[in-house]
Amino acid sequence: MTNEKLNALRSCMEKDGVSVYLITSTDFHASEYVGDYFKVSEYVSGCTSDNVTLLVEPDRARLWTDGRYFISAAAELKDSGIELMKMGEPGVPEVEAYLEERLQKDGVLAFDGRCVSVKKGLQYREIAARKGASVRGDKDYASLIWENRPPMPSHPVRILPEEIAGCSVREKVEPLRGAVRRAGANYLLLSKLDDLMDLLNIRGADITCNPVALSYGLIGTDSFDFFIQESEVTGEFRDYCKKLAVSLHPYEELRTFLTEKNFSGPVLLDPVCTGYALYELLRDRVPVVMKPNPTELPKAMRTPAQIERTKEYYLLDSAAVCRFIFWVKKHIGKIRITELSAAEKMDSLRREIPGYLDLSFPTISAWGPNAAMAHYAATEENQSEVKPEGFLLVDSGGQYLGATTDVTRTIAVGPLTPEMKRDFTLVAAGNLALLTARFRYGCTGRNLDTYARAPLWARGMDYNHGTGHGIGYILNVHEGPQSIRWKYIPELAEAVFEEGMVTSDEPGIYIEGKYGIRTESIVLCVKDMENEFGSFMRFEPLTWAPIDLDAIDTGYLSDADIRRLNDYHREVREKILPLLNEEEGAWLIEATREI
């Protein structure tokens, strides 16, 4: 099967004299998750990973993906004729190093330049130049070889009323134009879908759980051209754009528009999330300024109105999580619960919330050893029963007309070993230390990550993922620019924590073949005090759900840890109790008791 697809690709390559063809797993907007239309790497390789680079050569094919997918990718690539390259493992070259080795004089590296970022495209071009090879960024072989390709995703655009959006479009566009000018440009070419949605106070449905519409924006000093499939444009949206002086164009016409436009000054674009093909098209016509999108920071800093709605929905969402934990605790060992039936229970409790739109990602429900796989997804064919022992880990979230939520609780569903309790307790201590940290204004996630990991590091343990990611507002569940992680990556800019940023706090521990633990709460960054020593910031929890006391071993907690846990639980009780029925309430009082 797969080999036929590789062969079809290789025929195209031979015709064009291409020595290496590169396929990514992203769309034209560098999205983390993509519509089916864009799953070219999955079509060719069978590999469902979200972070893939596939290099096809006449005599070999290799697929790079990251640690979240090593196990699943290995299974999917079996007998495919494609070799798995485990990113970051010792002895595995990076894509760039591998290209450096494989590209020969007069060789040709080709790809669909819409699905490769400017940054990567330029790196590839540099490597090719060093080797006397060349790069073709206009080879879209998917459109030639993919039979029965799914259609481009297309769903009507929804306009957010200003009171829900929390800020008017004008209040965002004018400062943005100033930022573009300060960056030395007259235009911003914006490809990032969540930034476009936020800027225009609209939402789409072109990516599962990510309420975005495929689109581009070209924002000039006194112009705003917006490119979107005509099938997504409602009459209401057309009127809306007219009022905002936003000119509508068909999505497909961006290239023609850019080619024919008489630019009156430099164009700013973000090399990390703009397609290399657009850069190729622009660079001979107009000076290109490459800097991060100036939309990123304002989008991440919630307005007071957004914060108010966010807090309301996080309360309702937290109450649903509490109800779910109660349901699990009540029924475990009495009725048959599977990973999927548990997930369905969680999802159904969310659906009851007024203003519910969608899940923010498919619910992760993993029992026992399954939870040791950080990106485990249960399926009908392949799932586990939730037996009354060990842990059930549930990582879930919703999209509401006022928030995107994300929360993980690990629930003791039966007897635990001392190791399980120790690890659960250390993770809880790390989660709470970060949650309650006070820190100087100017800190980035690399300063703060230490709070969450110190209890585990002290015992020679760790988790192999970041501690926190930004979260959108009725948008993507993974957003930048802030993140909380420890590893130093010189070329990666770090974002200072600003007032109004919403971020996850999710340490964990994963013991292969045994169990997985993660405790994730979402936090809002707020100003703390300003005094002779400087300005201080802190976090406020947005998530209010008990941390399972059945899994706590106080022998691993300091007095300060215990105080933090009791303080958090007291607030959970105060905030959530009024939202529960009597039976649920009685359980919550017990679940949040002082220890």
Add this chain to the structure above:
Amino acid sequence: MTNEKLNALRSCMEKDGVSVYLITSTDFHASEYVGDYFKVSEYVSGCTSDNVTLLVEPDRARLWTDGRYFISAAAELKDSGIELMKMGEPGVPEVEAYLEERLQKDGVLAFDGRCVSVKKGLQYREIAARKGASVRGDKDYASLIWENRPPMPSHPVRILPEEIAGCSVREKVEPLRGAVRRAGANYLLLSKLDDLMDLLNIRGADITCNPVALSYGLIGTDSFDFFIQESEVTGEFRDYCKKLAVSLHPYEELRTFLTEKNFSGPVLLDPVCTGYALYELLRDRVPVVMKPNPTELPKAMRTPAQIERTKEYYLLDSAAVCRFIFWVKKHIGKIRITELSAAEKMDSLRREIPGYLDLSFPTISAWGPNAAMAHYAATEENQSEVKPEGFLLVDSGGQYLGATTDVTRTIAVGPLTPEMKRDFTLVAAGNLALLTARFRYGCTGRNLDTYARAPLWARGMDYNHGTGHGIGYILNVHEGPQSIRWKYIPELAEAVFEEGMVTSDEPGIYIEGKYGIRTESIVLCVKDMENEFGSFMRFEPLTWAPIDLDAIDTGYLSDADIRRLNDYHREVREKILPLLNEEEGAWLIEATREI
């Protein structure tokens, strides 16, 4: 007085058509501390700060320095006609931003390009280009206007026996050549004095407390040219160089040599610590590769032989510090002690140690409110008596034939207020948390700084300096590449902590007008465990001196903090007791008692 010097400068500027003349406080080697010959900014302005940029214009003069010197610089610049620019203060432009504003079309920015780094020089050139102005890096006005200028420092070079150096020159030069090749160059032009000393296993005496000799090295694939003042070359050193196949040249002849040399490939230089003038000279003749010196990391990673000697000397040095604390505690309130007499006592105890060479910096001895100034220096004219109340802070260190030491202890010399005890205790907790931290291999100082600051941050307090700096081996007391600090500086590369690195751990707290506290121990980075979660590192203390229990309020310590303090004190007792006399020993037992 000062105005006459400014006028002399302005005459030179007028003659050459220079609109802005820039003076730094460094020498030709980007040294932090410099010989008197190089103190041009001090000669012109009267300002003794170590980190100065002075911009002289026809109608104004401005001097930038950092927070350590705001108070002293303000006093020194009074009535000088030079305005103080406080670096990093709100509203104060950086030198570059100021130049951007002041340089006009056809303007000329001039400086002595030997005392300006390549990095800065190129930034200035870029600014000038943007403004249609130009840059002259060959204007050494100091030599024209400075009457009675001190001579160039010059002291004979000392050769370290291999058993003291801890590594042969050959063992260092061959890997260095490999690193230069890997960086894409055939030559390394090395200007950094400590790197040169380390590479050749020699020491000089051209900068107070910094055992370095003014010199340059040009290391080729099979050549090593070393430039040093002839007055520093002994017969022994000449023979030594001959054996090492190092060609000796007079210091002054570097420029001629570089101008006449037929380079067979690119030259590597570190833009941060090489003079811009050298780059100007090279850039038209040979490709220049600009990267950090590949000598930096090997120099920072102590060899086992160096570690052994370092530990021995730190024991002796720590015993001297213990004796000093005992002396203070015994005599305070009974004999007259001044800041300078205390410093002299400390220094005299160091001088008694066999293998003592010099202080590693002038001893800081500060009582009461004086200690709130982080870089306080007592003088005969202006010093304080050490009264029997509050704290005496002593920050000191020595150069030995096997170590460079640095240690700060804050000693309770009488009654303390509750605030003093609280702050002392929090600083101790931070110091010990960092000292005992276990952390993943790959961490830089920005991950680790959080350990030291968290106890203070939690109470809205902080100290306005870094937590740790690297320390040389019988070399400079401040060395890179590692450092422990929290602030994110995007353009500053961070160094991963490697086995064998020696670093300070020195949190503090400074209450203006009241008191200052700092607890500084030196730590060695060692490998800890390697397991399924990754590789872990930790620190081992090198400094063994009690943290004053008279100033500890256990109400501010967790059980873990108390355990760390007791563990440290037990080791102090075990290691230092054998080095003390009976009276001193009795005191140490009490001073390190379990709490």
